[in-house]
Amino acid sequence: MNKLEADLLRGLWYVACPGSEVKPGKMLGKTLLGEPVLIGRAASGKVFALRDICPHRGIPLRHGWFDGETVQCCYHGWKFDTDGTCVDIPSTHATQTIDYTKISCGAYSAREQNGLIWIYFPENGERPEDGRQPEPPMMPDIDPQTGPRLKIMLPFVCSVDHAALGLMDPTHAAFVHTSWWFKKNAKVLRSKEKHFAPSGLGWAMVRHKLPPQNIAYRVLGDDVTTEISYALPGLRIEHIKGSKHTVVGLTTITPIDPSHTEVRQMFWASMGWVAPLAPLARHLMKVFLDQDRRVVIQQREGLEHNPKLMLINDADTQGRWWMQLKDEWQRSGEEKRPFVNPVKERVLRWMS
Ligand code: FES
Ligand SMILES: [Fe+2]
Numbered sequence: 001m002n003k004l005e006a007d008l009l010r011g012l013w014y015v016a017c018p019g020s021e022v023k024p025g026k027m028l029g030k031t032l033l034g035e036p037v038l039i040g041r042a043a044s045g046k047v048f049a050l051r052d053i054c055p056h057r058g059i060p061l062r063h064g065w066f067d068g069e070t071v072q073c074c075y076h077g078w079k080f081d082t083d084g085t086c087v088d089i090p091s092t093h094a095t096q097t098i099d100y101t102k103i104s105c106g107a108y109s110a111r112e113q114n115g116l117i118w119i120y121f122p123e124n125g126e127r128p129e130d131g132r133q134p135e136p137p138m139m140p141d142i143d144p145q146t147g148p149r150l151k152i153m154l155p156f157v158c159s160v161d162h163a164a165l166g167l168m169d170p171t172h173a174a175f176v177h178t179s180w181w182f183k184k185n186a187k188v189l190r191s192k193e194k195h196f197a198p199s200g201l202g203w204a205m206v207r208h209k210l211p212p213q214n215i216a217y218r219v220l221g222d223d224v225t226t227e228i229s230y231a232l233p234g235l236r237i238e239h240i241k242g243s244k245h246t247v248v249g250l251t252t253i254t255p256i257d258p259s260h261t262e263v264r265q266m267f268w269a270s271m272g273w274v275a276p277l278a279p280l281a282r283h284l285m286k287v288f289l290d291q292d293r294r295v296v297i298q299q300r301e302g303l304e305h306n307p308k309l310m311l312i313n314d315a316d317t318q319g320r321w322w323m324q325l326k327d328e329w330q331r332s333g334e335e336k337r338p339f340v341n342p343v344k345e346r347v348l349r350w351m352s
Contacts, residue, residue, distance in 0.1 A: 001161045001162070001165065001309060001311075001319075001323055002303070002306060002307065002308060002309050003159070003161075003303070003306070004158075004159060004259050004300065004303050004304070005159055005258035005259045006159035006160045006161040006162075006255065006258055006259075007258075007326065007330065008033050008034070008160070008255050008258060009232060009233045009326060009329050009330065010033070010121045010122060010123045010333075011121070011122065011123035011126075011131050011132050011133060011329075011333055012120070012121065012132075012133050012201075012232060012233040012329075013111070013118045013119070013120050013128070013133055013135070013136035013137070013233075014032060014033070014118065014119055014120075014121060014233060014234075014252075014254045014255075015116050015117070015118055015235075015252040015254055015264060016030065016032060016037070016039055016049070016110075016116075016117045016118065016119045016254065017030070017039065017116075017117050017153075018115060018116055018117070018147065018148070018151055018264075018266075019041075019047065019112045019115050019116060019117050019147060020115065020147065021117075022039055022040065022041045022047065022117065023041060024041050024042070024043050024044075024045055024068065025041070025042075025043050025066060025067070025068040026040065026041060026066065027039065027040035027041075027061075027062065027066045027071065028040070028062075029052050029060060029061075029062030030256075031256050031257060032119065032121075032254060032255070032256065033121050033255050033257070034255070034256075034257040034258065035051070035121075036051065036052035036053055036060055036062075037049055037050070037051070037052055037108060037119065038050045038051075038052035038060070038061050038062050038071070039110065039117060039119070040066055040071065040082065042068055042069060042082050043068030043069060046082070047110050047111075047112045047117050048082040048083070048107065048110055049107065049108040049109075049110040049117075049119050050071065050080065050082075050084045050105050050106065050107050050108070051084065051105050051106035051107065051108070052105075053105060053106075054073040054075065054078060054105060055086075055103060055104065055105050055106075056073065056075070056076060056078055057075055057076070059073060059074065059075045061073055061080070061105060069081070069082070070082075070087055070088070076089075076090070076091060077089075077090040077091075078090075078103075080104070080105050082107075083104075083107050084104045084105045084106050084107035085100070085101055085103070085104050086100040086101070086103035086104065086105075087100055088100065089103075108120060108121070109127060109128050111135075111136055113136055113138065113144050114138065114139045114142055114144055114146065114147065114148070114268070115146060115147020115148055116147075116148075116266075118136035120133075120136075123333055132333070132339065133201070137200075137231065137235065137237075139237070139248045139250060139268055140237070140239045140246075140248060141239070141241070141246045141248065141270070142246075142248055142268045146268060147268075148250070148266035148267055148268050149267055149268060149269050149275070149278065150265075150266065150267040150278055150281055150282055150285065151264065151265070151266040151267075152264065152265050152266075152282060152285050152286050152289060153262055153263065153264045153265075154262075154263055154286070154289050154290060154293050155256070155260065155261070155262055155263075155293075156253075156260070156261045156262070156263050156292075156293050156296055157259075157260060157296065157297055157300060158259070158260075158261060158296040158297075158299070158300060159255075159258060159259050159261065160233075160234055160253050160254075160255045160261050161322075161323070161326075162296055162299065162303075163234070163253040163261040163263055163296065164234055164253055164319075164322050165316075165319045165322065166292050166295070166296060167230075167234075167236055167251055167253065167263075167292075168230055168236070168318040168319060168322060169315075169316070169318075169319065170192065170315065170318070170350055170352050171315045171350055171351070171352045172295070173352060174187050174189060174352060175187075176291050176292065176295050177288060177291050178291075179284075179287055179288070179291075181284065189351040189352055190351065190352065191349070191351055192349065192350050192351070192352055193347060193348075193349045194208070194347065194348055195208070195345075195346075195347050196318075196343070196345065196346060196347070196348055197343075197345040198341040198343040198344070198345065199229050199231075199341075200229070200231055200341075201231040201232040201325065201329070201339070201341070202229060202230040202231035202232060202235075202321075202325060202341075202343070203229065203230055203318070203321055203341075203343040204227055204228065204229035204230075205227065205228040205229075206227065207225050207226065207227040208225060208226065208227075209223070209224070209225050210224045210225065210226055210240070212224070217240070217242065219242075219244075219245065219271065220240065220241070220242025220243075220244060220245045220246070220247065220271075221242035221243030221244030221245060222242060222243040223242065223243055224240065224241065224242040225240070225241055225242075226238060226239065226240045226241070227239045230318070230321075230322070232325055232326065232329055234252060234253035234254065234255075235250065235251070235252055236249075236250070236251040236252075237249070237250055238250075244271075245269065245270045245271045246269070246270045247267060247268070247269045247270070248267070248268045248269075249265070249266070249267050250264075250265070250266045250267075250268075251263065251264065251265050251266075252264045252266075263289060263292070263293070265285055265289055267281075311323075314348040314349050314350050315350045315352075317348050318348070321342070321343050324342040324343070325341070325342060325343070327342075328340060328341070328342050
C-alpha cells in the first residue's frame with residue numbers, strides 16, 4: 001500500500017457503470033483493470049461487454065459502429081456479434097471460405113442488476129459460474145430491476161488501495177469533510193466504539209440503532225438501524241432500515257488501471273419523496289466525495305517519494321483488514337484453495 005500502484009484482484013465482479021449510461025443500440029468504451037472494454041446494449045435491451053480490440057489489426061472497436069446486433073470495426077468492416085464472434089468479413093471473395101466462428105475479439109461476462117452493469121474479470125479465463133464469485137452481489141431489500149435514485153462518479157488519481165483506505169477510514173472526516181452542513185463542531189472529537197464481524201468477502205459494522213432524535217432518519221419510521229459492510233473488490237454497502245422504509249447506499253471503487261480509480265456513490269430508497277430533493281442531494285454528495293478526491297491528489301505528492309507508511313490501531317484496523325483480505329484472495333487463488341476470511345470479530349475504538 002506504500003506504492004502509487006495497487007495489485008488488482010481478479011476472479012471478481014466489478015461495477016463498470018450505471019445501466020442508464022448505455023442506451024439500446026449504443027456502446028461505451030472504457031478502460032477497466034487496465035484492459036480495454038467495450039460495453040454495449042443490444043436493441044433487445046441486453047447488455048454485453050467485449051474486449052475492445054479488433055483481432056484483425058488491433059484498432060479499438062469503439063471507433064466503429066453498432067447497429068443494435070453487431071459491432072462493426074471502422075478499419076475493414078469486420079463484424080462481431082454481442083458474444084464477440086466474428087460474423088462477417090466484407091473482403092471475403094465469392095471464391096473464398098473463411099470459418100468466421102473461429103475468429104473472436106473476446107468477451108466478458110456482463111450482468112445488469114440493481115440498475116448497474118457489472119463485469120466479471122476472470123482469473124484464468126474461467127466463466128463466473130466456474131469461478132469463486134459466480135454472481136455479483138445484490139443490494140439488500142432492493143428489487144434487482146430497480147436502479148439507484150441518486151448516483152455520482154468521480155475519477156480519483158490514486159490506486160484502489162488508497163481509495164479503499166480513504167473510504168473505510170473513520171478518522172479523516174473531522175479534517176477533510178469540513179463543510180458546515182456535514183457535522184457541527186466536526187473538530188471536537190468524540191469517543192466511538194463499534195462492533196465489527198467478518199462477513200462474506202469482507203466485514204461488517206454490525207447492525208446498530210441510529211439516534212432517534214435525528215430528523216433525517218425519522219422518515220424511515222421507528223427503530224431505525226444500520227449495517228455497514230465492506231467487501232472485495234471495493235464495495236461499501238450501507239443498509240439503513242426503519243419500520244416504514246429502507247435506504248441502501250453503495251460506494252464502489254473500480255480500478256481503471258493500477259494507479260487510477262473510479263469512485264461511485266449511489267442510493268436506493270423505498271420511499272417516493274426523493275425526486276424533488278435529488279439535485280440538492282447530488283450536489284452535497286459531489287462536494288463530499290470531491291473532498292476525498294482532492295486529498296488523494298495531495299497525498300500523491302508524498303507517495304511519489306515511496307515513503308514507508310503506517311496503519312495504527314484501532315483507527316486503521318479496517319485498512320489493515322482490507323490489505324489482509326486482498327492478500328488472502330490472491331494467495332488462496334494461487335494455491336487453489338478456498339478463501340478463508342482473515343477478519344476476526346472485535347470491537348474497535350477511536351476518536352472522531
Ligand atoms: S482492423 Fe478491424 S477490420 Fe481490420
Ligand atoms: Fe471521506
